[in-house]
Amino acid sequence: MHKAEQLLLNNRRAVVNDRVFWLLAWTAGAIGLLLPLSIIGYLLFHGFQVLSWSFISEVPRGYPLGVSGGILPAIQGSLAVTGLGLAVAFPAALASAIYLSEYAQSQRFVAVMRFFTECLAAIPAILFGVFGYAFLVVQFGFGISVLSGGLTLAMLMYPVILVGSYSAFNAVERPLKESALSLGVSRAYVIRRTLLPKALPGIIAATVLAAGHAVGSAAPVLFTASVVQTRSSPSLDSPVMTLPTHLYNLVSEAVSFEHAYGTAFVLIACLLFANSCAMMLRHRLRK
Amino acid sequence: MSTQVASHPARRLGGLTLDPLVWMLTLLALVIGVSTFFLIVVYVLWQAAGVFGAVSLSEFLLFEPWVPLAEPPRLGILHAWVSTVYVTGIALLVAVPLGIVMALFIAEIAPTAVRNVLQPCLEVLAGIPSVVYGFFGYVTLVVWFEHIFDMTTGVSILAAGLIVAVMVMPFIVSTATEALDAVPRSFRETGMSLGVTRFYVIRRIILPRALPGIFAGIVLAFARGIGETLAALMLAGNSLAVPKELLDRGQTLTGLIATELGEAALGTEKFAALFAASAVLMLLILLINGGILLIKNRLLRHAQG
Amino acid sequence: MLQTAINLNSAAALHPAILTAASAPSAGILQTQQLNIHYGLEQRLFDINISIAERQVTAIMGPSGCGKSTLLKSLNRTLELTPGAEVTSGSVYFGELDIYQSDVDARAVRKVIGIIHQRPQPFPMSIEENVLFGVRFHQRLKRSQRQLLAERYLTMAGLWDEVKDRLHQSAHQLSGGQQQRLCLARTLANQPQIILMDEPCSSLDPASTERIEQLVQQLKNDYTIVIVTHNIAQSRRLADQALLMMEGRVIENAPAAQLFANPTTVAGQDFLQGRIG
Ligand SMILES: Nc1ncnc2c1ncn2[C@@H]1O[C@H](COP(=O)(O)OP(=O)(O)O)[C@@H](O)[C@H]1O
Ligand SMILES: [Mg+2]
Numbered sequence: 001m002h003k004a005e006q007l008l009l010n011n012r013r014a015v016v017n018d019r020v021f022w023l024l025a026w027t028a029g030a031i032g033l034l035l036p037l038s039i040i041g042y043l044l045f046h047g048f049q050v051l052s053w054s055f056i057s058e059v060p061r062g063y064p065l066g067v068s069g070g071i072l073p074a075i076q077g078s079l080a081v082t083g084l085g086l087a088v089a090f091p092a093a094l095a096s097a098i099y100l101s102e103y104a105q106s107q108r109f110v111a112v113m114r115f116f117t118e119c120l121a122a123i124p125a126i127l128f129g130v131f132g133y134a135f136l137v138v139q140f141g142f143g144i145s146v147l148s149g150g151l152t153l154a155m156l157m158y159p160v161i162l163v164g165s166y167s168a169f170n171a172v173e174r175p176l177k178e179s180a181l182s183l184g185v186s187r188a189y190v191i192r193r194t195l196l197p198k199a200l201p202g203i204i205a206a207t208v209l210a211a212g213h214a215v216g217s218a219a220p221v222l223f224t225a226s227v228v229q230t231r232s233s234p235s236l237d238s239p240v241m242t243l244p245t246h247l248y249n250l251v252s253e254a255v256s257f258e259h260a261y262g263t264a265f266v267l268i269a270c271l272l273f274a275n276s277c278a279m280m281l282r283h284r285l286r287k
Numbered sequence: 288m289s290t291q292v293a294s295h296p297a298r299r300l301g302g303l304t305l306d307p308l309v310w311m312l313t314l315l316a317l318v319i320g321v322s323t324f325f326l327i328v329v330y331v332l333w334q335a336a337g338v339f340g341a342v343s344l345s346e347f348l349l350f351e352p353w354v355p356l357a358e359p360p361r362l363g364i365l366h367a368w369v370s371t372v373y374v375t376g377i378a379l380l381v382a383v384p385l386g387i388v389m390a391l392f393i394a395e396i397a398p399t400a401v402r403n404v405l406q407p408c409l410e411v412l413a414g415i416p417s418v419v420y421g422f423f424g425y426v427t428l429v430v431w432f433e434h435i436f437d438m439t440t441g442v443s444i445l446a447a448g449l450i451v452a453v454m455v456m457p458f459i460v461s462t463a464t465e466a467l468d469a470v471p472r473s474f475r476e477t478g479m480s481l482g483v484t485r486f487y488v489i490r491r492i493i494l495p496r497a498l499p500g501i502f503a504g505i506v507l508a509f510a511r512g513i514g515e516t517l518a519a520l521m522l523a524g525n526s527l528a529v530p531k532e533l534l535d536r537g538q539t540l541t542g543l544i545a546t547e548l549g550e551a552a553l554g555t556e557k558f559a560a561l562f563a564a565s566a567v568l569m570l571l572i573l574l575i576n577g578g579i580l581l582i583k584n585r586l587l588r589h590a591q592g
Numbered sequence: 593m594l595q596t597a598i599n600l601n602s603a604a605a606l607h608p609a610i611l612t613a614a615s616a617p618s619a620g621i622l623q624t625q626q627l628n629i630h631y632g633l634e635q636r637l638f639d640i641n642i643s644i645a646e647r648q649v650t651a652i653m654g655p656s657g658c659g660k661s662t663l664l665k666s667l668n669r670t671l672e673l674t675p676g677a678e679v680t681s682g683s684v685y686f687g688e689l690d691i692y693q694s695d696v697d698a699r700a701v702r703k704v705i706g707i708i709h710q711r712p713q714p715f716p717m718s719i720e721e722n723v724l725f726g727v728r729f730h731q732r733l734k735r736s737q738r739q740l741l742a743e744r745y746l747t748m749a750g751l752w753d754e755v756k757d758r759l760h761q762s763a764h765q766l767s768g769g770q771q772q773r774l775c776l777a778r779t780l781a782n783q784p785q786i787i788l789m790d791e792p793c794s795s796l797d798p799a800s801t802e803r804i805e806q807l808v809q810q811l812k813n814d815y816t817i818v819i820v821t822h823n824i825a826q827s828r829r830l831a832d833q834a835l836l837m838m839e840g841r842v843i844e845n846a847p848a849a850q851l852f853a854n855p856t857t858v859a860g861q862d863f864l865q866g867r868i869g
Binding site: 473474475476477478479480481482483484487491492495496 | 668670673674699700701702703704706707709711713715716717725726729730778779782
């Protein structure tokens with residue numbers, strides 16, 4: 001009987017360890033849930049109080065500029081640079097993904113290209129900003145403009161969309177492709193008629209996420225596209241205000257925390273919109 | 288292949304299929320797209336080379352202070368990389384243990400429903416823009432620090448480190464979860480059927496098996512941490528002194544670049560010095576990412592046979 | 593000295609209140625009572641009442657999908673490791689102790705009633721670590737004891753001679769048959785009283801199968817063995833008692849010789865003559 005008690009005793013420490021681990025794990029899980037909820041909740045709560053129609057639809061006013069009025073030019077500017085970036089990056093990335101998944105003959109070539117694409121994706125946003133500033137703004141003489149900022153964001157988004165689209169193409173079942181090809185039609189036809197429709201949700205999800213990320217990214221546009229204030233509406237060769245740099249200016253110059261909350265609200269709303277779009281698309285993909 | 292069969296006439300364009308054209312255009316897009324990588328790397332290195340007429344590598348990295356307005360300008364980045372190491376170090380110190388336990392929770396313990404809520408939440412956390420994190424830290428952490436530590440201004444290495452911790456944590460969680468999920472489920476059942484606790488199975492079988500993947504995630508998180516700009520810029524304090532304590536102010540490499548670039552003229556030594564700082568950052572990050580990618584590809588090839 | 597460290601097993605280990613459990617071998621060391629099991633909403637086992645006699649080999653037969661593995665896992669509380677699986681009513685008595693009673697530690701049950709799965713599953717560690725995986729949890733081992741224990745159980749599983757030179761190498765380099773014997777050694781090292789085997793030979797070649805069968809013959813002197821098998825010839829060779837299951841119910845339950853000689857149900861006859869399964 002002694003021995004039996006020994007067994008229970010020996011087990012006990014491990015059982016306590018297991019309990020402690022279980023508790024820690026649930027605590028970590030709770031933190032993982034509460035952290036995003038409280039950060040997002042905090043920003044949305046404060047931002048919501050600032051938000052009004054005029055905040056979205058008016059230009060910044062007051063002295064220093066931004067203490068009153070709205071953030072319309074920043075919204076327009078962000079849309080302009082991100083839109084231009086997408087217009088360049090999306091077709092390029094989609095075409096690249098099509099080449100890699102459908103035309104490339106050598107697996108080694110695909111692997112090498114993917115390697116460099118992922119390296120490009122690993123470069124931090126600030127370096128795109130530095131490069132865009134020196135190369136596009138100064139050396140090419142594009143100046144601080146929507147053009148420079150858009151091209152810089154395009155470089156930022158290209159690898160992300162490429163990798164996402166490539167995996168979306170690869171997720172389409174091989175038999176489908178093969179049977180389509182065996183009908184004797186061209187590859188381009190198969191891509192357009194069977195692959196693209198199947199892969200589209202995945203491609204759009206990757207694109208929406210990349211664009212959502214680009215909208216909020218201040219570092220690439222800080223020196224390539226943005227200024228503290230503009231009056232005119234965006235054009236290709238003029239500088240603009242953007243949402244993230246506007247937020248940065250409001251905070252770093254301590255202009256107006258109220259307006260900073262409002263701007264952060266808009267940025268968070270973009271993020272939540274992009275994420276829920278991507279989630280819905282992925283959900284549909286799974287069905 | 289079976290494509291030898293003649294194409295359907297309707298699919299032809301003036302007797303030609305679209306294939307050669309599409310082939311050429313897509314290849315062109317790929318070549319141009321991927322070559323931006325080399326363009327950036329080469330250009331940054333080329334611009335950076337200019338600084339070494341003014342200072343030697345060891346002076347640049349270790350001995351000179353950053354006084355660009357001095358005559359001649361003194362261009363050392365010691366304070367910046369020390370700040371970067373501090374901030375990223377604090378971030379990993381916090382995010383790694385928390386992230387690993389969270390990943391263990393998601394992969395080993397959480398009911399599916401909880402997992403399905405938690406993972407999108409963490410995805411949102413990962414998506415919050417850096418500048419918003421900076422602002423959030425500014426109105427919360429920095430204010431608390433001023434109260435708690437009785438500081439005149441709460442911006443500090445510690446504030447930046449804690450916010451960067453929140454930023455890299457979701458990444459650590461997702462890579463670690465992936466590594467844990469890759470361990471075959473049957474190990475868990477067989478292990479538990481020997482009458483041991485779940486924790487013992489995790490400690491003896493699952494964690495050792497997932498460790499390489501988890502470690503890779505941590506290293507990649509380090510690379511992300513050192514490239515983090517806006518939050519570090521807004522919270523670290525932009526001080527040119529080499530930080531010694533957690534509550535000192537500092538300026539990370541990224542912060543240095545973001546602060547000074549707008550005022551540097553092309554061709555000056557300062558401009559070159561900022562590019563050299565960028566090059567240091569870039570090479571470190573590419574080394575880490577490239578290394579991990581190569582190892583992973585090699586392992587994949589092994590796994591396939 | 594090793595002897596004292598080993599043999600800790602009795603029902604008392606599971607539940608301090610019962611000190612004289614398993615003292616009535618005539619009633620069977622392991623008994624189920626009206627056992628019903630569901631996977632989600634789907635019922636898969638119906639009113640199982642069986643009794644397993646101590647130090648005998650009990651074979652469970654039946655066509656695939658009839659619930660053999662489910663029943664076996666329910667006997668040592670490993671079924672609950674499968675998400676969705678649930679014992680919805682009934683009990684399993686180990687001696688006089690209901691192992692599904694709420695204050696019984698499932699892990700202690702699994703230690704005393706070991707299980708070997710269909711596919712050998714060595715852990716990603718050395719051969720010696722594999723054998724000692726459970727032991728090192730259940731009792732503290734001195735470094736010097738490790739090799740002795742590993743040798744003892746590898747010998748019992750008939751594997752010692754083949755692996756004694758590579759105890760510290762990975763277990764994954766062993767052949768399928770060797771891996772299965774390693775899993776047996778790992779279970780034996782836990783010092784169980786009962787060993788459950790779920791088609792232990794179904795993924796092995798004939799020579800390895802014969803090895804395992806020999807081991808079962810030896811082990812039944814000291815252990816109670818329940819073996820699930822798809823192979824009628826194998827249960828003829830091994831079993832003292834035989835059960836036949838069909839669609840979640842036990843339809844035949846008799847001493848092996850009797851069951852094979854004259855099955856009482858039509859389905860039983862069909863199965864034994866190879867018309868089902
Ligand atoms: N994890 C599970 N989830 C749902 N149903 C299951 C699961 N495992 C087994 N079943 C079902 O329970 C029944 C019995 O399965 P099992 O005990 O594995 O049969 P056997 O071992 O006799 O081949 C089968 O009909 C099977 O479909
Ligand atoms: Mg089975």
